[in-house]
Amino acid sequence: MPLLLPPASGGTATTPTEETTPTEDWLVVPLYNEATVIGGVIADALPTFPRIVCVDDGSTDGSGDVARAAGAVVLTHAANLGQGAALQTGITFVCEQPGARCLVTFDADGQHQVHDARDMADIVASGEAAVVFGSRFLDGRTRPGLVKRVVLKFAVWFTKQSTGMRLTDAHNGLRAIRIDAARQVDLTQDRMAHASEIVLQLGRTGLPWKEHPVHVLYTDYSRGKGQSVWNSVNILVDLLFK
């Protein structure tokens, strides 16, 4: 769908009323039972993103303590609610922080690259777009398996049907969202279907968006934990019967 660019070229111009110009970019990391890797993920990201909030979604393996020790702000859900619920808690938290300019949703399992997140936050900061979606398929770096590719293509088609947005990668967890756009997000899909819901809600804001090529590392670890193909059936059911 064609994009409407704001008349007075976005970014800093839209928030002139703030006394202090917001300058902080936050990483929002939903966290559930990733104790073995989360420490390294936080340590890698902290030099680039000094502000990191981990939403510990009722982990039972002490992930929250590991993240806190690594230097992140940790919010704890009393019970496991799902990735979408954790993401929304993190988004609401960042929206309350004075000085927050932008937030980047980032996976806890280490499959995302910090420099990709940095590039996307910089695009938001430059005012070029209010929302930047990461995409694995804008260049040839990421190589998912055949079944995964088919499922992801279907997700792209489904997203286009339901939102009218032509994204090349509908279920990428890496997104940079300017704070005014993030305030308009209210996810009700607690589980995996939030990925479609967030695209829909961000699309409805009418703010300019773009895609940015990112590299997703499919390590043995993330493959073992990642979404199985069966999950796509659950996502579809969650979206249809709400």
Next chain:
Amino acid sequence: MSGSTLLIQIILLVGVAVVSTLLTRSTAGARHQAIRRLFLGMFIVAAVTSIVFPQWLSRAANLVGVGRGTDLLLYALVIAFLSYISTSHRRMNRMSRQITRLTRELTLAEARGAHLGAPPRPPQDDARPGVSLDRELDEDARTDRPS
């Protein structure tokens, strides 16, 4: 006979379709509740009638192309069961949404307490639609603060 067999098929299919659309619709208002209660009333009347005059049930079954009254009863039960699934599914969804909001507010209230430097949420942020529970909890949190 085949014509009236088709009739019961149509009736059952329409019943399934209605239940399915109710299942996919997200709004539940006073109208739905009223309709549900009317259905319950009709169900009671039908049940009583079929007990008092069992031959009426068979006659009604024959009228729509089902051989026996018990079969008609079975079909009606299938529809009733499906609609029960649909309503309980929606109730469960609503409840889990409430639990999510409650947990989130608890988490955020805890975070506000832990990072005392952070000021309370500015009022503009509360403008998000459909979060009455959030607002209630927020107001509770604010009255606790000496301001």
